[in-house]
Amino acid sequence: MKEKLEILLLDDETIVGNRLGPSLEKVGYDVEVFEDPVKALDRIHEKEFDIVVTDIMMAEVNGIRILEEVRKKSDTTRVIIITGYATVALAREAMDKGAFDMIAKPFKPSELRSVIAKAADSLGYKKL
């Protein structure tokens, strides 16, 4: 097991990455922040992350596609969906396709940290 939990954070809104990235790094995670889903997808193909946090509504590649690509590459990577367009249908689709959890925007960084801690726990990491 790696010493630091490796997280890919993808959201096409700059402010989200700017806010959440440092908040996660501060508690000791190794975070790569992406705004461009195509670049994020390339990185996902290159590297197996412990956790992928992704927005849903993005141009070119949406979050469900990101989830599907992560699932193709790894059974263990936990995918956490963050979205401002949460619906019952989306929630069920995400869970059906193997998401670990879904959080509706807006949320506090502490809420994401709490979900990440659960995901880390399920991977066998000690809670930070």
Add this chain to the structure above:
Amino acid sequence: MSIITITAGSYSNGKQIAESAAKRLKYEYADSEIILSLVSGEFGVSESDLARVLKEAPSGVGMFSKARPEYIIFIETLLAEYLLKNNIVYYGVVGLSLIKEISHVLKVRIIANLEDRITTGMKLYKISRDKAGKIIKKEDEEQAKWAAAVYDIDLMDPNLYDLAINIGHIKSNDVEDAIETIVSTVKHKKFQPMTYSLRCMKNIAISCRVRATLTDIDSKMQVNSDEGTVYIYTRAIKKKAQNKALEMKQKVMKIEGVKHVEVYVDYDLFSSVAHGQ
């Protein structure tokens, strides 16, 4: 961690299926009787009065009487708070529209053949075929009318449910098959709770509690809440609007989980004119 809601017409084995599914899953079973007893204990309304509100479709007069909307709000409040516990099979129609947007709730409708229902009714109450048929017809009509009047829904609309099981159309041991179908369906990932759906359920419970707390001020207000922020949409005559909003805020801020309250008042034009404003 999921919730199952089951509705059915009378003598359709709905309660039996709900109880058995709960037992099989080691979930808690709840129905309107349990919820009404809680409501009665907290709000001091007799269980028979509450039961009447759930059975009789509101008449033109009843719709505008003060008691009915209050009682429904009380019942919904205790039901929503009860469902926060999760791992529950709930049998009943009340609250159906409350939880329609909750992804970890499996909504089931049990349908049975009329002939089978009549036979069940005859055996249960030792009554004639004709009488059993008439009772079922009356109860079906009342339930449909109630749901249409209170929630503006058609109980037979399949869009309300994730699963509609016609127990007369499966096999000989159809009740057993229905239970098995429900138990296996709820285990699907789609019905597992997540941060989003748990938050939605909590928001609903807080909104209901706010309505129950303010029902003596306005039983027709709209309430939304999100993460402890409560939005109240009410009506008042211009002169009294400020005091009404203040009174509402003071009461709501005392509710557990409420952090902030916003009251939006729509001026009641008719009342304002009547009061000469």
